[in-house]
Structure formats: C-alpha cells, structure tokens
Amino acid sequence: MNKIKTNISQIFSQKLLFWYDNNRRNLPWRAQPGEVSNPYFVYLSEIMLQQTVVKTVIPYFLRFIKKWPSIQNLANADFDEISLYWAGLGYYRRAKNLHETANFISKNFEGKIPSSKKLLLTLPGIGEYTASAIIAIAFNKRSNVVDGNVERIFSRLFKIEKPIKDTKKEIFNYSEKYLPKKRYGDYAQALMDLGSLICTPKSPRCTLCPIIDFCRVGGTVNAKLYPKKQIKNKKPERFGLFYCLLNENGDILITINKNQGLLANMNVLPSVGWYEEKKFTKNLLFIPKEESLFNLEWKIIEKKLIHIFTHFKLNISIAVARIDQSLLLGDESDINRYKFVKTKDLNSIALPSLIKKIIKHLQDENIILN
Numbered sequence: 001m002n003k004i005k006t007n008i009s010q011i012f013s014q015k016l017l018f019w020y021d022n023n024r025r026n027l028p029w030r031a032q033p034g035e036v037s038n039p040y041f042v043y044l045s046e047i048m049l050q051q052t053v054v055k056t057v058i059p060y061f062l063r064f065i066k067k068w069p070s071i072q073n074l075a076n077a078d079f080d081e082i083s084l085y086w087a088g089l090g091y092y093r094r095a096k097n098l099h100e101t102a103n104f105i106s107k108n109f110e111g112k113i114p115s116s117k118k119l120l121l122t123l124p125g126i127g128e129y130t131a132s133a134i135i136a137i138a139f140n141k142r143s144n145v146v147d148g149n150v151e152r153i154f155s156r157l158f159k160i161e162k163p164i165k166d167t168k169k170e171i172f173n174y175s176e177k178y179l180p181k182k183r184y185g186d187y188a189q190a191l192m193d194l195g196s197l198i199c200t201p202k203s204p205r206c207t208l209c210p211i212i213d214f215c216r217v218g219g220t221v222n223a224k225l226y227p228k229k230q231i232k233n234k235k236p237e238r239f240g241l242f243y244c245l246l247n248e249n250g251d252i253l254i255t256i257n258k259n260q261g262l263l264a265n266m267n268v269l270p271s272v273g274w275y276e277e278k279k280f281t282k283n284l285l286f287i288p289k290e291e292s293l294f295n296l297e298w299k300i301i302e303k304k305l306i307h308i309f310t311h312f313k314l315n316i317s318i319a320v321a322r323i324d325q326s327l328l329l330g331d332e333s334d335i336n337r338y339k340f341v342k343t344k345d346l347n348s349i350a351l352p353s354l355i356k357k358i359i360k361h362l363q364d365e366n367i368i369l370n
C-alpha cells in the first residue's frame with residue numbers, strides 16, 4: 001500500500017517537473033536549466049518577495065545585483081544607500097535585516113550563505129518559509145517549501161473543507177508526502193509557477209493543469225471555491241458624534257486630540273461617544289463653559305456616514321452650530337488646544353482620514369465652503 005502511495009507521489013512530481021521544464025517563468029534570480037543556483041541571488045530575491053509581488057521585485061532585484069553583485073559588496077555598503085535602493089519596496093525592516101545578515105555572513109561564514117536550515121533560522125529576517133526556500137532552491141536539499149501557492153494547490157488537490165488557517169499542519173503533511181526524490185529546488189519553483197500561472201486564486205485553468213488527474217476538484221466549477229474562506233466575524237459597531245462649530249466668519253473649530261490611543265495628538269473635530277450603543281445626545285458637550293453651549297441652535301446631520309477602523313466600524317453623526325468664539329475658550333491651555341481654521345486652509349494641516357471624510361461630507365452638504 002505504501003509503495004503504491006510512493007509511486008503516486010513520484011508520478012505527481014514527474015508530471016509537475018515535466019510541465020515546469022517546458023513552462024517555467026524566466027526570473028532573473030533563477031539558474032538557467034543545467035546551471036547551479038547563485039545562493040546570494042536566491043536569498044536576496046526571497047527577502048524582496050516577502051510581502052511584495054514578483055513583478056514589482058524584478059527591477060529592484062536587478063538594480064541591487066548590479067550595484068552589489070555579491071553578499072560581501074552588500075555587507076560593505078552604506079545602509080543609507082541600501083535604503084535609497086530599497087525605497088518604494090516597503091517594509092523597510094527587510095532592508096535593515098538584509099544589511100545585518102549580509103554583514104554577519106560576511107564576517108562569520110566567509111561571505112557564503114549557509115546551507116543549513118538551522119543556521120539560516122538564526123539570521124535576521126529569515127523565518128521558516130524563507131529558510132526552507134533557500135535550502136531547496138539555492139542548495140537543492142530536501143525541503144518542504146509551503147507558501148500561499150502550495151496551500152491553495154493542496155487544499156484543492158485534497159478538497160480540504162476547512163479554511164487554510166485551520167489546516168496548515170494537514171497541508172504541510174500532504175505537501176511533505178508529495179516531495180520528489182531529487183530536484184527539490186525545481187519542484188518548489190514548479191509549485192510556485194503552477195500557483196501563479198495555472199492554479200490561480202480566482203480562475204484556475206484546470207484544462208492546462210499537469211496534475212489534474214490528482215485533483216479532487218480539478219475541472220469543476222467548484223475549484224475556485226477552495227481554499228475555503230475564513231468566515232469573518234462582523235466588526236463591532238460604535239457610534240460617535242462629531243461637532244462642526246463655525247465662528248462668525250465660517251471658520252471651523254479644530255482641536256488637538258489629547259487622548260491616548262486612536263488619533264492621539266492629531267488635529268480633529270471635537271467628538272463624543274464612540275460608544276457601542278447609540279446613546280449620545282447633543283447635550284453631551286465637550287469643552288469649557290459647556291453650559292453656555294446648550295442653548296446653541298444645533299443641526300444634526302442624519303445622513304449615514306461610516307468609517308472603518310481595523311477593529312470596529314464607527315457610525316458618524318455630525319452636530320453643526322454657529323458659535324461666538326468668546327464663549328468657547330476657557331484658560332490659557334484651551335487657547336492653545338482649540339483653533340478656528342479657515343476652510344481654505346484645511347488642506348494644509350495634517351488631518352486623519354476620518355476627519356477628512358467628515359469635512360468632505362460637510363463641504364458636499366454646503367455646510368462649510370470649499
């Protein structure tokens with residue numbers, strides 16, 4: 001029985017590798033067929049590909065290897081220059097890790113990328129996936145390289161009914177069983193290419209797939225429904241009331257948010273609430289001499305306005321009133337905290353996107369002028 005299973009996995013990898021030999025992507029960090037991989041190129045590309053797509057990485061990779069053709073060159077570089085070459089790729093911590101690792105390898109391993117996974121895992125910026133990929137691709141060692149492509153492919157091959165988050169171990173084990181007996185680097189890259197060219201997230205091209213005979217959903221309309229999606233919990237809702245207070249010239253009151261946490265120390269419109277229930281009223285006023293504000297003529301804008309934060313959804317109401325500036329200010333500290341800003345100057349002060357959204361709404365409603 002085991003022998004039969006082994007044979008199936010070997011036929012699987014043969015079909016996949018045959019397809020790869022004829023369809024592989026030509027990427028600048030890859031060795032040409034018959035050539036040996038350059039471990040520095042593999043390492044550099046894997047770091048750049050963390051959180052960034054291949055198309056974006058290619059020009060950066062080419063500029064890097066032209067400027068720093070070896071890991072020693074990179075180690076000797078000035079970090080400010082590396083940052084400059086990295087600018088636009090995002091996640092700058094990666095550039096810092098790259099430089100630190102290059103220095104470490106240069107000093108401790110005579111400029112040679114280690115071929116041991118255990119050692120690789122001790123280096124800054126190299127985690128489980130990156131170490132596995134370097135081991136397979138740069139050194140052709142047996143290594144189970146499981147990225148998002150592999151997870152998608154195997155969850156389709158085995159028609160896994162749970163979201164990936166809950167089946168990582170299961171997918172890892174399946175993937176381990178299907179490893180070939182040689183060509184580990186090519187096999188890892190074949191799965192990457194299959195995931196990128198054929199078994200794509202939204203429209204898998206099953207009729208062109210070299211492993212369709214092994215796939216439990218291949219060729220059916222259900223293929224694209226795998227991996228199963230994680231059911232997202234509905235975001236909690238909160239309700240906040242924002243004040244649009246205008247002086248006699250139509251200038252709008254902006255305050256510096258003293259509170260810690262969200263929007264701390266930023267320019268904001270005064271607000272109250274942000275409760276989980278809609279329990280604010282226009283009498284929940286906020287600033288010195290507040291009793292003097294009770295009698296203002298408030299207009300509540302009821303039109304639904306929403307802002308989505310990472311952890312909750314904020315339902316926004318806006319209360320508008322005209323106010324005599326002298327009613328507003330208490331002691332010296334208030335004078336520094338509150339300011340009336342001319343609407344034409346709103347674009348030149350830093351405002352969080354939530355406040356920009358409210359101001360745009362007020363402009364659209366002709367409550368404040370552009």
Ligand code: SF4
Nearest residue numbers: 199206209212215218
């Ligand atoms: S047959 Fe279709 S769903 Fe299955 S692995 Fe191939 S492309 Fe993906």
